[in-house]
Amino acid sequence: MVSKVFANYSRYWAESFRLPSVHQAQVLAGVTTEGEDNLDGSLALGKGVIVAAPHLGGWEWGARYLTARGHQVTVAVEPLEPPELFDWFAAFRERLGMHVVPVGPRAGAAILQALREGHVVCLLSDRLVGAASGVEVEFFGERAAMPAGPATLALRSKAPLMCAAIYFGPQADDHKIVFRPSIDLGQTGSFHDRVVRGTQLMAAELEQLVRAAPTQWHMVQPNWPDDPPLRGGRTAKLRDREREGARSKAAAAPRAPTGALR
Numbered sequence: 001m002v003s004k005v006f007a008n009y010s011r012y013w014a015e016s017f018r019l020p021s022v023h024q025a026q027v028l029a030g031v032t033t034e035g036e037d038n039l040d041g042s043l044a045l046g047k048g049v050i051v052a053a054p055h056l057g058g059w060e061w062g063a064r065y066l067t068a069r070g071h072q073v074t075v076a077v078e079p080l081e082p083p084e085l086f087d088w089f090a091a092f093r094e095r096l097g098m099h100v101v102p103v104g105p106r107a108g109a110a111i112l113q114a115l116r117e118g119h120v121v122c123l124l125s126d127r128l129v130g131a132a133s134g135v136e137v138e139f140f141g142e143r144a145a146m147p148a149g150p151a152t153l154a155l156r157s158k159a160p161l162m163c164a165a166i167y168f169g170p171q172a173d174d175h176k177i178v179f180r181p182s183i184d185l186g187q188t189g190s191f192h193d194r195v196v197r198g199t200q201l202m203a204a205e206l207e208q209l210v211r212a213a214p215t216q217w218h219m220v221q222p223n224w225p226d227d228p229p230l231r232g233g234r235t236a237k238l239r240d241r242e243r244e245g246a247r248s249k250a251a252a253a254p255r256a257p258t259g260a261l262r
Contacts, residue, residue, distance in 0.1 A: 004215035008057075011168060012218060022096050024068035030173035033064045035083035036068050038179045040122070042160035043071075048115030049182075050161045052150045055218040059124065060096065061175050062166035066120055067097030067147070074099040074114040074121045076107055076149075103129060108153070115157045125150050125163075127208050127223050134201040140207055142224045146250040151198030155185060161198065162206035167213050178212075180205050219261045 011089040013091045019027075042049040053059055066073045075098050090100045099119065101110045111121055125147050128134040133152070133240040134145040154161035160182040167176045183205065222229060 001215055005217070005220070008168060008216045009218050009220065012058050012060075015058050015172070016034060017093075019060055019064055020062075020092070024064070026173060028062065029070050030169075030171075031061070031175050031177060032169075033177045033179065035179040035181070038162060038181050042162060042182050043118065043120070045160060046118065047157060047159040048117070048119050048158075050115070050121045050123065050150050050154050050159055051179075052089050052161065052163045052202050052206065054126040054210050055124055056126075056128070056164055056213065057166040057168050057216045058175060059122075059166055061070060061095070061163070062177055063093075063098055063122055064096050065166075065175075065177065066122075072099065072114075072117065072119040073097065074101060074111065074119045076101050076103050076111065076121075076123055080191035105201055107232070108149075109204050111153055114158055115153070115159045121159075123147070123150050126219065127221075135196050136171060137200045137203040138182075139203045142226070144181050144224050146199050146203050150197050150202055151183075151195045154183075154198065155191065155194055155217060161202065162187065163202060163209060165206075165212075168216055178209065180209070181213070220246070 034107050039049065041052075053062070063073050063075065075093060077086070077090060077093070077100050079102060080089065086102070093100050099114065101114070116122055125144070126139075128145040128147055133148045133150045135151075136143050137146045138144075139146065150161055153159070162182045163180045164179055167178070169175055183198060183201045184236075185194055189197070
């Protein structure tokens with residue numbers, strides 16, 4: 001299984017780097033979809049849509065499919081070091097037709113504006129990035145911190161929140177995108193309670209999408225409290241402090257959009 005995980009991760013990078021040279025007609029021809037009416041129905045409400053996705057399959061290919069279909073696509077991108085590397089990746093995604101928003105203090109306003117303009121906002125949401133606001137949820141039978149941004153942004157903007165994933169097919173250009181129905185964030189309870197409930201529902205949706213093809217999930221770093229630290233990386237005690245900080249931030253009504261591309 002481990003060898004298949006890294007083979008698929010290598011395929012992700014290989015396909016991503018050749019994607020700018022692939023004509024959009026070729027992208028459209030190689031993609032099949034399930035539940036695309038869920039996306040179209042959400043967009044028809046006129047408030048944009050937030051698509052939460054796992055680090056699975058060829059997500060750059062999925063975004064290119066959406067732009068080829070004529071959608072405006074905005075992605076939140078995790079800062080990288082050195083800054084020149086981040087700039088390169090941002091320019092790469094802009095070449096594919098995406099609007100890039102760096103994760104940071106101004107990201108929330110930029111994403112809310114994109115939703116007002118009817119964009120599809122794509123957020124990779126299966127792990128917490130840095131010190132962003134998080135919610136502790138059950139994920140694959142254990143407690144883990146998940147980004148609060150997708151549910152928070154959906155509640156603030158009244159845009160639908162849905163989950164989706166793209167899977168590799170047998171041939172190089174074959175992909176399948178599954179669009180899940182929008183998540184019911186409810187109408188009752190405090191804002192914080194609705195964020196927590198919505199984030200748990202999102203985690204359950206993401207888990208279902210990952211279970212369909214676990215070797216295509218590119219989670220190759222610690223994510224749960226009991227995971228061993230990376231060599232030379234964070235210790236378990238440090239991870240505990242980070243998660244405790246995430247829980248404290250979530251208790252104060254999270255605002256930052258988390259879930260980002262890398």
